[in-house]
Amino acid sequence: MTAAKIEKVSIVISKGSLDGIYPGLIMANGARAEGIEANLFFTFFGLDAIHKARHEHIKLATVGNPGLHLATWVGGLPGISSVMTHYMAHKMDQLDIPSIPEFVEMIADTGAGLYGCKASADLFGLTKDDLIDQVKDIITVGEFYDLAAGGEIIFT
Amino acid sequence: MSTTTYAGRPVDVSDEGFFVDPGQWTEDMAAQIASAEGITELTERHWQVIKFMRHEYENKGTGPTVRVLGKTSGVTIKELYQLFPKGPAKTAAKIAGIPKPRGCI
Numbered sequence: 001m002t003a004a005k006i007e008k009v010s011i012v013i014s015k016g017s018l019d020g021i022y023p024g025l026i027m028a029n030g031a032r033a034e035g036i037e038a039n040l041f042f043t044f045f046g047l048d049a050i051h052k053a054r055h056e057h058i059k060l061a062t063v064g065n066p067g068l069h070l071a072t073w074v075g076g077l078p079g080i081s082s083v084m085t086h087y088m089a090h091k092m093d094q095l096d097i098p099s100i101p102e103f104v105e106m107i108a109d110t111g112a113g114l115y116g117c118k119a120s121a122d123l124f125g126l127t128k129d130d131l132i133d134q135v136k137d138i139i140t141v142g143e144f145y146d147l148a149a150g151g152e153i154i155f156t
Numbered sequence: 157m158s159t160t161t162y163a164g165r166p167v168d169v170s171d172e173g174f175f176v177d178p179g180q181w182t183e184d185m186a187a188q189i190a191s192a193e194g195i196t197e198l199t200e201r202h203w204q205v206i207k208f209m210r211h212e213y214e215n216k217g218t219g220p221t222v223r224v225l226g227k228t229s230g231v232t233i234k235e236l237y238q239l240f241p242k243g244p245a246k247t248a249a250k251i252a253g254i255p256k257p258r259g260c261i
Contacts, residue, residue, distance in 0.1 A: 111237050
C-alpha cells in the first residue's frame with residue numbers, strides 16, 4: 001500500500017530571524033508547487049516577516065547560533081549580525097533565492113493564505129494596517145485550527 | 157518506469173507519469189496528458205508555458221521551477237496557478253513531455 005498523498009499543510013512561523021523564517025517559506029512555496037493547499041500563520045516574532053516596516057530588515061541570528069561556527073563572543077560584536085546577513089543575502093542572490101519580502105509576495109501569488117496571530121498582534125500593538133496587503137486576516141488560534149482542519153500542521 | 161499510450165503511440169513514463177525520453181513527445185499528445193491532469197482545454201496561454209518548458213529543457217537539460225517560470229516565461233505566478241492549479245512547473249512539465257523539474261524554490 002502506498003502512503004496517502006499530503007493534500008494540505010498549515011505552517012506556523014514563530015521566529016523573527018532570517019534562519020527562522022526561510023524554512024517555513026520554502027516549505028509553503030514547495031507545497032504549492034506540488035499542488036498542495038497551504039496556509040501560513042505568523043506568530044510572535046514571526047510576524048516581522050509580514051510587517052510592512054520590518055520585513056525588509058530581517059537579520060540572521062548570530063548570537064547563540066552554533067551553526068555559524070564562530071566563537072560565541074564574536075556573534076555579539078556590534079554589526080556582526082548585519083555583516084553576516086549581508087553575506088547570506090549575497091549567497092542567496094547567487095542561487096536566485098528571493099529576498100523575504102519578494103518570497104512572501106510570491107507565496108501569496110501561489111494562492112497560499114497568509115494570516116497573522118491575534119495574540120501576538122495584540123502583544124506588539126499591531127493591526128492589519130501594519131502588515132503587508134497580502135495578509136488575509138489576523139486570526140485567533142482557534143480560527144487557525146479551523147483553517148488547518150484536515151491537513152498537516154508544521155511548526156517552525 | 158512503465159509504458160503508456162499517447163496519441164496512439166507507446167511512451168515510457170516514470171512512476172509519477174513524467175516522460176523518460178522527451179524525444180518521444182509530440183504536440184498532439186499534450187491534450188490527452190492535460191486532460192488526465194484535470195485540464196480540459198489547453199489555451200494559448202497554456203501553450204506559451206508548455207513551449208517555454210520544452211525550450212528551457214532543450215537549452216538547460218532541466219525544466220524550470222515555478223519561480224523561474226514566473227520571472228521568464230511571460231506568465232505571472234498568479235496566472236500560472238490559474239492555468240495549472242495542481243502546480244505549474246510540475247503539471248506543465250508533464251504535459252510538455254519532460255522530466256519533473258527539481259529545485260526547492
